[in-house]
Amino acid sequence: MSEPLRGVIVSHAAVAQALLAAVTVITGVRDALVPVSNDGCDTGALAERLTQAIDNKPAVLFVDLPGGSCLTSSVRLARGQANVAVVTGVNLAMLLDFVFHRDIPPADAARRAAEAGSRAIRTPVA
Amino acid sequence: MSIALYRLDDRLIHGQVVVGWGKPLNVGFIVLVDDAVRSSAWEQELYRMGVPAEIEVVFASTEEALQRLPDWECDPRVGILVAGDIETLAALTANSHRVSRVNVGGLHHRPGRSERLRYVYLSDTEAAALKKLAARGVEVTAQDVPTAVPVPLEDFT
Numbered sequence: 001m002s003e004p005l006r007g008v009i010v011s012h013a014a015v016a017q018a019l020l021a022a023v024t025v026i027t028g029v030r031d032a033l034v035p036v037s038n039d040g041c042d043t044g045a046l047a048e049r050l051t052q053a054i055d056n057k058p059a060v061l062f063v064d065l066p067g068g069s070c071l072t073s074s075v076r077l078a079r080g081q082a083n084v085a086v087v088t089g090v091n092l093a094m095l096l097d098f099v100f101h102r103d104i105p106p107a108d109a110a111r112r113a114a115e116a117g118s119r120a121i122r123t124p125v126a
Numbered sequence: 127m128s129i130a131l132y133r134l135d136d137r138l139i140h141g142q143v144v145v146g147w148g149k150p151l152n153v154g155f156i157v158l159v160d161d162a163v164r165s166s167a168w169e170q171e172l173y174r175m176g177v178p179a180e181i182e183v184v185f186a187s188t189e190e191a192l193q194r195l196p197d198w199e200c201d202p203r204v205g206i207l208v209a210g211d212i213e214t215l216a217a218l219t220a221n222s223h224r225v226s227r228v229n230v231g232g233l234h235h236r237p238g239r240s241e242r243l244r245y246v247y248l249s250d251t252e253a254a255a256l257k258k259l260a261a262r263g264v265e266v267t268a269q270d271v272p273t274a275v276p277v278p279l280e281d282f283t
Contacts, residue, residue, distance in 0.1 A: 012141065040234055040235055041234055041235070042136045042233070042236050043136065043137070045234060045236060065141065066175050066176060067140070067141075067144070067173070067176010068137070068139075068140035068144075068176045069137040071172060071176065072138075072140075072169070072172050072173065075172055076169075079168070
């Protein structure tokens with residue numbers, strides 16, 4: 001791919017901004033992710049924020065929950081667009097993996113993110 | 127039991143409805159009244175995704191909701207009915223005496239609306255429509271989550 005994927009973190013409140021800050025602190029990568037909050041948005045306003053964040057670039061939308069306004073707006077926007085994929089249950093582990101693997105198609109990146117995120121969920125013996 | 131909450135929320139089924147209200151009320155079903163969603167299978171699937179399997183989700187048009195309201199009110203489970211606009215809920219209240227209280231849970235910013243509460247934006251026409259509802263004897267309050275204090279209609283219109 002000619003242009004690396006953009007990641008858009010879509011969340012309630014300030015979760016997206018906090019995840020972005022954590023990724024930047026850990027990796028130093030500053031240009032891979034854009035945070036979007038649904039604060040104060042109806043469906044139309046959130047769609048507008050997402051459109052601006054995607055900015056006509058190939059993108060993966062990292063949504064916080066597998067349901068709710070963040071998901072419905074994201075899927076509506078991505079529907080029928082091969083250049084935009086959606087993954088839910090965003091966590092720090094999947095974002096850390098994503099920022100270093102942005103030269104693959106959006107759907108592949110979304111699948112990869114889901115796997116990386118799932119691998120991070122464990123119950124270590126304390 | 128019956129429908130415990132008639133909610134006006136332009137995000138329709140989302141976290142505040144499923145978790146915020148759904149958990150403390152121990153809901154067994156959620157009715158989403160929206161003509162557009164009723165006719166869109168993929169949108170219905172999206173709204174279902176955010177709801178645990180043990181909670182039934184019913185999609186209804188305004189017309190269907192009017193017909194089925196008596197059944198839902200007699201359902202042994204606790205239910206929540208959600209609509210995204212005032213017009214839809216007004217239609218239900220105008221044609222049924224069963225809706226005595228309306229919860230304004232979230233109407234967000236869009237052109238033509240002004241902020242009335244952090245989570246309630248209304249145009250003057252919408253504010254008037256809510257007052258009209260109240261004038262018919264429906265108790266209208268704003269409350270996004272159960273732990274918040276209900277705000278009487280006169281305090282946000």
